Amino acid sequence: MKTWRVSSTNPSTESLREAAAALKAGNLVAFPTETVYGLGANALNEAAVRRIFAAKGRPADNPLIVHIADPSELAQVVADLNAVPPAVHLAIATFWPGPLTLILPAHPNLAPAVHPGMATVGVRMPSHPVAQQLIRLAGCPVAAPSANKSGKPSPTTASDVLEDMAEELAEGDGVVDGGACEVGVESTVIAVEGNRVVIYRPGGISKEQLQDALGLPVVLDPHLEQSLTSRSVEASFAPRSPGMKYRHYAPNAKVHVWWGNRDKVRQRMEEFAHAHGQEEMALITESPISNCPPNAHCWSALGEPSPSGDSQAKDYPVKDYQAKAQPVSTYPRILSRELYGLLRKFDRLRVTHILVEGVEPTGLGLAVMNRLSKASEGRMEKV
Ligand code: TXA
Ligand code: MG
Numbered sequence: 001m002k003t004w005r006v007s008s009t010n011p012s013t014e015s016l017r018e019a020a021a022a023l024k025a026g027n028l029v030a031f032p033t034e035t036v037y038g039l040g041a042n043a044l045n046e047a048a049v050r051r052i053f054a055a056k057g058r059p060a061d062n063p064l065i066v067h068i069a070d071p072s073e074l075a076q077v078v079a080d081l082n083a084v085p086p087a088v089h090l091a092i093a094t095f096w097p098g099p100l101t102l103i104l105p106a107h108p109n110l111a112p113a114v115h116p117g118m119a120t121v122g123v124r125m126p127s128h129p130v131a132q133q134l135i136r137l138a139g140c141p142v143a144a145p146s147a148n149k150s151g152k153p154s155p156t157t158a159s160d161v162l163e164d165m166a167e168e169l170a171e172g173d174g175v176v177d178g179g180a181c182e183v184g185v186e187s188t189v190i191a192v193e194g195n196r197v198v199i200y201r202p203g204g205i206s207k208e209q210l211q212d213a214l215g216l217p218v219v220l221d222p223h224l225e226q227s228l229t230s231r232s233v234e235a236s237f238a239p240r241s242p243g244m245k246y247r248h249y250a251p252n253a254k255v256h257v258w259w260g261n262r263d264k265v266r267q268r269m270e271e272f273a274h275a276h277g278q279e280e281m282a283l284i285t286e287s288p289i290s291n292c293p294p295n296a297h298c299w300s301a302l303g304e305p306s307p308s309g310d311s312q313a314k315d316y317p318v319k320d321y322q323a324k325a326q327p328v329s330t331y332p333r334i335l336s337r338e339l340y341g342l343l344r345k346f347d348r349l350r351v352t353h354i355l356v357e358g359v360e361p362t363g364l365g366l367a368v369m370n371r372l373s374k375a376s377e378g379r380m381e382k383v
Contacts, residue, residue: 001166002174003158008032011130011178013137019176020137028055028169030147030161031134032178033126035099035186035204036154036340037161038067038144040134043077046111049143053113055168057150062242063115064143065101065122065187069135077123077141079105087192087214094213097127099183099204103191114143124187130178146186153249153340153375156181160344184337185367189241192216199224200241202367204336224370248374251343253282253351255376259358259369262286264383269355281353282346284339286331297349299342301334332365339368343375 006015023029026048041048106121146154147161155161158177188203197218258265273293282297292298359365
C-alpha cells in the first residue's frame with residue numbers, strides 16, 4: 001500500500017500518474033474530493049468494485065456513486081442519455097463540478113456491483129482538482145463510496161482514511177493525500193421524477209439552491225423527513241437511497257444534540273455534564289463556553305483561529321467549493337467541514353459522550369442535522 005502526497009490545488013500529472021495507473025489496473029485508490037475522501041475503483045471492473053464492499057464491510061445492496069472528470073463522459077455511464085429530462089441537464093450545468101449526485105439510468109458496461117439489483121446509477125463530477133486530475137489520468141469512470149468502514153464517520157483527511165483502511169489496502173493499492181476536504185459532508189443525492197426533484201440524501205448542495213436553479217418543486221424523500229422529526233425510524237419504511245437505512249456516521253461515543261435557543265442549549269449541556277460527572281465528554285459549540293465543565297473537552301467553532309467575512313451565508317457558493325477566497329465563517333459551514341473529524345478525534349480520546357450544539361435544518365444545515373440525527377441515533381432535541 002502506498003501514499004502519494006500531492007498539492008490540493010494544483011496536483012502535477014507526475015505526482016498522480018502512478019495512482020491513476022493503479023486505479024485503472026483494478027486496484028483500490030482512496031482520494032480526496034471536495035466533500036469527503038472516496039475509496040475508488042475502476043467502475044468497469046467487477047472484481048475491483050467488489051473489493052470496495054469487502055474493504056468497507058459495506059452491505060451488498062448499497063449502490064456506489066460513479067465519478068467522472070467531465071460531463072462529456074456521462075455517455076459512458078448513463079444509458080439513453082437522450083431521454084434524460086432537461087432538469088438534469090440544467091442541474092449539471094449549474095452545479096457540476098460539485099457536491100451533487102444525480103440518479104440516472106445505468107449504462108450496461110458498468111460493473112454490476114456498482115448498482116446491485118438496480119437499473120439506475122448515481123453519478124457525480126467532483127470539483128476537487130485532485131479528484132478531477134486522477135479520474136482524467138485513469139481514463140475510466142471511478143466508483144467511490146466514502147473511504148470509511150461502513151457505519152463510521154466519513155474520512156475528511158488521508159490519515160482518517162488510513163485509520164479505517166490501512167489493514168484493508170494491499171500491495172498495489174494506495175491513498176492520495178491531498179489535504180483536508182472543504183465541504184466535509186457528502187454530496188446531495190437527487191433524482192428528477194416527473195416534474196419534481198426528490199432529495200434522497202441532503203448534502204453539499206442545499207434544497208434551496210436546487211429550488212432556485214431548477215424551477216421545479218424540490219421535496220425530501222419521506223424517509224428523510226421522518227428521520228429528522230421522530231426518534232425512531234420504522235425499519236419497514238424503505239428509503240429510496242439504500243444507504244440511508246443503515247446506522248451511519250456513528251462514533252463509539254454516544255452523541256447528543258440540542259439546538260435552538262443558545263442559552264438553553266448551553267444549559268442542557270452543562271446539566272448533562274454535571275449529571276454524568278464520572279464520565280468524560282466532549283462539547284461542540286458555536287462560540288466558546290466560559291466555564292468548560294471539568295469532565296469535558298470543549299471545542300468551539302469560533303474559538304478556533306478567527307474566521308471573518310460573510311456572516312450570513314449558509315450554503316456553499318455554487319462552483320466555489322474550494323472556497324479559499326471565501327472565508328468559511330458561519331457555524332453551519334464550519335460544523336459541516338469539521339464534524340466528522342471531531343467525532344473521530346473524540347473517539348480517539350475515548351470520551352463516553354459527545355454533546356453537540358446543532359443548527360437550523362435549512363441550507364447546508366439540513367445535511368449537517370441529517371448526519372447528526374444518524375450519529376446520535378435520534379438523540380436530538382430542539383430547545
Ligand atoms: O460526496 C460523496 O457523495 C462521496 C464522495 C466520495 O463522492 N461519496 C459517498 O458515497 O458519499 P457513499 O457510497 O458513501 O454514499 C452513496 C449514497 C448511498 O446512500 C447510496 O445508497 C446512494 O448514494 N446511491 C448510490 N446509487 C444510488 C442509486 N442508484 N439509487 C439510489 N441511491 C443511490
Ligand atoms: Mg458513505
